[in-house]
Structure formats: C-alpha cells, structure tokens
Amino acid sequence: MSSEFHFVRRLPPYVFEQVNRAKAAARQAGADIIDLGMGNPDLPTPEHITAKLCETARRPRTNRYSASRGIAGLRRAQAAYYARRFGVKLDSETQVVVTLGSKEGFANIAQAITAPGDIILVPNPSYPIHAFGFLMAGGAIRSVPATPGPEFFHAMERAVRHSIPKPLAVVVCYPSNPTAEIASLEFYADVVAFAKKHELFVLSDLAYAEIYFDGEPPPSLLQVPGAMEVAVEFTSMSKTYSMPGWRIGFAVGNERLIAALARVKSYLDYGAFTPIQVAAAAALNGPQDCVEEVRKVYKARRDCLVESFGRAGWPIPAPAASMFAWAPIPEAFREIGSVEFAKMLIDEADVAVSPGLGFGEYGEGFVRIALVENEHRIRQAARNIKKFLARSPQSMHNVIPIAQTASR
Numbered sequence: 001m002s003s004e005f006h007f008v009r010r011l012p013p014y015v016f017e018q019v020n021r022a023k024a025a026a027r028q029a030g031a032d033i034i035d036l037g038m039g040n041p042d043l044p045t046p047e048h049i050t051a052k053l054c055e056t057a058r059r060p061r062t063n064r065y066s067a068s069r070g071i072a073g074l075r076r077a078q079a080a081y082y083a084r085r086f087g088v089k090l091d092s093e094t095q096v097v098v099t100l101g102s103k104e105g106f107a108n109i110a111q112a113i114t115a116p117g118d119i120i121l122v123p124n125p126s127y128p129i130h131a132f133g134f135l136m137a138g139g140a141i142r143s144v145p146a147t148p149g150p151e152f153f154h155a156m157e158r159a160v161r162h163s164i165p166k167p168l169a170v171v172v173c174y175p176s177n178p179t180a181e182i183a184s185l186e187f188y189a190d191v192v193a194f195a196k197k198h199e200l201f202v203l204s205d206l207a208y209a210e211i212y213f214d215g216e217p218p219p220s221l222l223q224v225p226g227a228m229e230v231a232v233e234f235t236s237m238s239k240t241y242s243m244p245g246w247r248i249g250f251a252v253g254n255e256r257l258i259a260a261l262a263r264v265k266s267y268l269d270y271g272a273f274t275p276i277q278v279a280a281a282a283a284l285n286g287p288q289d290c291v292e293e294v295r296k297v298y299k300a301r302r303d304c305l306v307e308s309f310g311r312a313g314w315p316i317p318a319p320a321a322s323m324f325a326w327a328p329i330p331e332a333f334r335e336i337g338s339v340e341f342a343k344m345l346i347d348e349a350d351v352a353v354s355p356g357l358g359f360g361e362y363g364e365g366f367v368r369i370a371l372v373e374n375e376h377r378i379r380q381a382a383r384n385i386k387k388f389l390a391r392s393p394q395s396m397h398n399v400i401p402i403a404q405t406a407s408r
C-alpha cells in the first residue's frame, strides 16, 4: 500500500508552515511577534451586518439547510452590485452562484471543469488555490507571469502552441495576491480576445475589487463586451466587509460554467447558513460608507508601512490596491532566499511576513507583507527591522554563511 494518498502527494507541505512553526516557537518563548504574514483581515465586521445575522438567526426555520447555489435575495443583491459598480448586467438565476467563500468556490469550479491531465494556465506567483485547486482536480499547471504585460501573452502563446492537450483555461487575479498589481480594462480585453480565439475559459479572481487606494477602482473582466461567453469571476465578502470567517463569496458569469459549478456544489454542500446569506445581502444592499472606511484604514497602513520601512532602510514599492505589499528582499539577504529571510525576521526582529516562494517559484526574491496590524504596530515593526538591518551580517554568520557575506 502506498504510504501517501494520490492527492496528498500533489500537495507539498505548505511553505508557509515552516514560517508558522518559527512564529509559534518565538511566541512560545515569549516574543511579541508583529504578524504581517497571513492576509487575514483584522477589522471588525460592520455592526449593521452582524445585527442582521443575529436578528435572522432568531427567526424560525433559518436553522434549516439552505440553498446550495444561494438564496434568491443574495443572488439578486450580487447582480445589483455588478450593475451598480461595473455596469455589468447579470441574470441572478443563471449567472450568479453564492459560494462558501471565493477560495472554496474556486476549488469547486476546478473540480467541475477539469478532466485528468487538462492543462490550466496559472500566474506564478499566485494565491495557492489558483494552482492547487486544479492539481487536486487532476489537472496540470503551466505557469504564466503574474504581471499583466506583454510577457503574459507571450507565455500564453507558447502554451497554446506547445501544450498537448491544448490548455483548458487561464486564471487571472487582479488586484493580485501576492504582487498587488492591477490590470486595466485593455489588458482584460486582450485576455478575452485571446481566450475566444484559442477557445480557453477565463477564471478571474476579483477578491480585492474594493481595496484600492489611488486612482480608478479596479475593473471587472466581465466589463469587456462578450467576456460572458468565456469567463467567470469570483468576488468575496471577506475583504470588502471584513467578513473572512463568515465564508461567503460569489461566482458570476458564463452560464455553462456557473451551471457546472452549481451542479458540483449541489453534491457537496447545502449552502451557507441562511442568516449569513441574509446578512451578506444586507451588506451589499445597505450603506457603503463602511467600505470607504475599510479602504481608508488599509491606505493609512500602506502609507505608514512604505514610509516607516523606507526610513528603516528597506524601500517598499507602494501597492496601489489589495491588502499587501510585495517587497523585494533587501540586497544583503537576497542569497539566503525568502523562506530563510522570513524566518530570520521572526527570530531577529519579531516580525512575521510571508515568503515569496510560498506563492510559486517566481515569487522567490520577495516577501509579502499584509496590512493586517495597526499603524502603531507597523511602526514598531519598522523600528525592529531598522535595528536588525543595522546589525552587521557578519554577526549573523550562523544564518548567512561567511563566504556569502564576504562576497558582498
């Protein structure tokens, strides 16, 4: 009997686990770790949303199994959001499904559309489920760059020309986790044109639709005329309304893809707890000043991070959107790699970040810094890092081999 199960073998031990272990050990030893690692929103859910949840939970029959594809009122609320925000018209009966979080929704659609050996084009670095959802469904991954530029299309061209079978779908995720890059509508138009020409599906992850700081709000891929023929798009309540633990998200778009997702889900789940769905509809239909507030908080943290880390000697490019900064590892530490560097930051500066390698091999050389601690804590992290950077790499010969430091 094989010592490991088929799918488990396809899931390498989470790279982040190494950093999590270092974090747990430091905390055990009494360290106050400033945790900028996981993208786990720390802000409270707005009161009117929580109140709606509680009120609905007290009503009779709301404890029963719900609707797997989502209650009609919530699907209509999501269609109204797309109409209002993007000018995209959706049929809430056939083009909208409520998911138990966009992460789960993504994994479910991968299961729904992938045949063994199908090839999926996935950005590298990427949010892990974009690749592993398909690997768990028996598919194979071919990487494309995360940056929405010409190289993205060159990589897709090469994939279409050289892959057997021809790729089934391409994943796009902007604002990007982890790189925080945003895409223009022109880029999306080119992606849709390419997908139509080569008969690919497009799966767009728009989890950070409402977390933007400068200039125009990020567009939806579905704004491209005709995108509905080839694409679905995922959005999430987790970041917009600070509801990460509630597990509620959406897939919208192409009817055939939505029907496939709904079918798989109907075998897997009974839908989110009805009071959660009612509260989510209240969030989408209600006042949106809470979203403006969330944006303001993340923007203030972003400005604080860029300014204080820069002054500490670690220049960080300012992200225009998402809740992350994608930071090049300081020159003096580049050779040890992102995992060792992240562990070193925990041990030497009491600061946790996510190693770029955890998002794919092309994430190496970077770490992802999540804006999930308040400004006071971010400034404290910068002070710790300043002290850490000021110490001579020579004093760290146990972690950076002397031979490497000597060559600098």
Ligand SMILES: Cc1ncc(COP(=O)(O)O)c(C=O)c1O
Residues within 6 Å of the ligand: 039, 100, 101, 102, 103, 104, 127, 173, 176, 177, 205, 207, 208, 235, 236, 237, 238, 244, 247, 248, 249
């Ligand atoms: C790009 C992206 N998609 C999806 C998710 C998960 O969102 P949800 O809570 O809706 O599953 C995240 C969470 O970090 C994310 O970064």
